[in-house]
Amino acid sequence: xxxxxxxxxxxxxxxxxxxxxxxxxxxxxxxxxxxxxxxxxxxxxxxxxxxxxxxxxxxxxxxxxxxxxxxxxxxxxxxxxxxxxxxxxxxxxxxxxxxxxxxxxxxxxxxxxxx
Amino acid sequence: xxxxxxxxxxxxxxxxxxxxxxxxxxxxxxxxxxxxxxxxxxxxxxxxxxxxxxxxxxxxxxxxxxxxxxxxxxxxxxxxxxxxxxxxxxxxxxxxxxxxxxxxxxxxxxxxxxxxx
Numbered sequence: 115x116x117x118x119x120x121x122x123x124x125x126x127x128x129x130x131x132x133x134x135x136x137x138x139x140x141x142x143x144x145x146x147x148x149x150x151x152x153x154x155x156x157x158x159x160x161x162x163x164x165x166x167x168x169x170x171x172x173x174x175x176x177x178x179x180x181x182x183x184x185x186x187x188x189x190x191x192x193x194x195x196x197x198x199x200x201x202x203x204x205x206x207x208x209x210x211x212x213x214x215x216x217x218x219x220x221x222x223x224x225x226x227x228x229x
Numbered sequence: 230x231x232x233x234x235x236x237x238x239x240x241x242x243x244x245x246x247x248x249x250x251x252x253x254x255x256x257x258x259x260x261x262x263x264x265x266x267x268x269x270x271x272x273x274x275x276x277x278x279x280x281x282x283x284x285x286x287x288x289x290x291x292x293x294x295x296x297x298x299x300x301x302x303x304x305x306x307x308x309x310x311x312x313x314x315x316x317x318x319x320x321x322x323x324x325x326x327x328x329x330x331x332x333x334x335x336x337x338x339x340x341x342x343x344x345x346x
Contacts, residue, residue, distance in 0.1 A: 149334060157317060159272065159337040205271055215260055215284055215323070217335060219271035 116141045118208050118220035126226040127196050135191040135223045137206030143167075145211035148182065148189045153222070154202040165189065196227045232256050235320050235338035243346050244310060250341045252303040252320030260284075260333065261303040263295060264319040266340070272319055278303060279325065310345045317342050 117140040127133045139148065150162040163173060165182050173180050177194045193200055206220040233254045242248050254261065259280050264272035277285035278297040286295075292314075294306040303320055317340045323333035 151335075151337075156339065157342075158339040159319065159321075159335070161334045161336065164334050215262070215277045215279060215333075216274060222269075222271050 116143075116146075116208050116210055116218050118206050118218055120206055120220035120223050122223045123221070124224045124226065126228065128228050129197060130195050132192060132194050133196050133225065133227075135193075135204050135206075135225070137189045137191065137220060139187050139189065139206070139208045141208060141210055143210040147209045147211075149207040149209070149217070150180065150189075150191050151205045151207060151219075152202045153205065159205070162191075193225075196225075198227050198229050201225055201227045233320055233322055233336050233338035235318075235341050237341060238339065239342050239344075241344045241346065242307065242310065244312075246310075247306070247308045249307065250305040250318055250320075250343075252305075252338055253301055254320075254322040254336070255301060256322060256324075256336065257300075258322035258333075258336070259300060259325045260323045261297060262321040262323070262335065263293075263303070263305050264321060264337075266317045266319055268316075276305075307343070310343075312345050315343055315345045 119138045146167045148165045151159045152162055153159045163180055170182050179192045181190045203222045203224045205222045207217050209217045236251045261278045263275040265275050266272045274287050275289045276295045281297045292309045296304040319340045320338045321335040323335050
């Protein structure tokens with residue numbers, strides 16, 4: 115069965131600090147997809163990134179970077195030089211190839227960035 | 230601006246009322262979803278429509294009735310709800326590949342916040 119664990123419930127940082135959000139997943143599929151979504155206080159979930167299981171390349175997009183390691187079943191998300199606008203709940207999610215349309219979300223990590 | 234539009238944004242209903250939530254997308258996606266999200270919890274999948282056909286029903290009570298009139302529209306009909314059904318209801322769509330999900334990213338609307346009295 116698929117499972118996504120985000121052990122950090124809440125993280126509080128001061129603006130300009132770097133912060134890493136952890137995500138550990140479980141799946142029996144050899145082909146799967148991992149995601150990060152952001153949910154600001156307004157409520158709408160926003161897609162940030164998708165990684166395929168066969169592509170372990172790390173990715174950087176501006177202040178955001180993602181570290182995918184199959185050996186440890188982890189897909190961590192780092193925000194560099196955090197800003198107040200980064201305050202949100204961040205969800206890691208997993209979709210298995212056999213499941214097709216079914217995406218399972220982790221419990222989420224609430225990030226507070228203080229000015 | 231979100232490309233998935235949900236109406237209404239807020240809805241208050243009694244337990245005997247019948248109401249509907251509506252969702253529209255114009256991204257050409259052929260998979261559409263209803264998720265339910267309680268406060269401080271992750272979204273929980275309720276229904277998936279693929280090519281206008283119900284593909285997944287996550288054992289949702291029959292007081293929730295989904296409908297997909299065409300490839301752009303998704304409705305959720307509500308009847309005889311309970312106070313514990315109060316939640317944020319999120320609609321989403323995703324691209325498909327060869328008719329399959331294949332891990333398509335979800336595009337969410339802003340949600341309809343439902344309160345059942």
